[in-house]
Amino acid sequence: MRSTFTTRDGSGWMPEYLSAIDGATCIGCGRCFKVCSREVMHLYGVDEAGEILGACDDEDDDFDGELNRMIMVVDHAGRCIGCGACARVCPKNCQTHVAADQVAA
Numbered sequence: 001m002r003s004t005f006t007t008r009d010g011s012g013w014m015p016e017y018l019s020a021i022d023g024a025t026c027i028g029c030g031r032c033f034k035v036c037s038r039e040v041m042h043l044y045g046v047d048e049a050g051e052i053l054g055a056c057d058d059e060d061d062d063f064d065g066e067l068n069r070m071i072m073v074v075d076h077a078g079r080c081i082g083c084g085a086c087a088r089v090c091p092k093n094c095q096t097h098v099a100a101d102q103v104a105a
């Protein structure tokens with residue numbers, strides 16, 4: 001576990017890594033995806049019961065009629081650099097971030 005991080009000018013910086021998105025609250029607006037430079041999260045389709053059907057690689061895929069809505073899923077958490085941009089644009093406050101000094105190396 002690291003407790004000291006610095007920016008280029010030597011000032012202190014604590015990354016806040018995206019660890020989870022609440023699928024019950026997320027509206028799949030895509031704002032977090034657009035601001036993230038690291039491909040940490042992607043849109044997934046869910047059915048009426050809230051079960052994940054799969055990644056929405058094809059915009060027109062309705063998962064054989066099972067698609068109810070889309071949500072953002074953190075599927076590559078290890079790529080996150082903890083910049084916090086996704087949290088700033090989320091209109092539903094449905095993301096969980098963890099401070100870098102709380103994450104095991």
Ligand code: SF4
Binds near residue numbers: 017018038082
């Ligand atoms: S904190 Fe930054 S790098 Fe991590 S998921 Fe959010 S926008 Fe991407």
Ligand code: SF4
Binds near residue numbers: 021
């Ligand atoms: S910005 Fe928030 S509500 Fe929109 S897709 Fe991302 S996590 Fe979901």
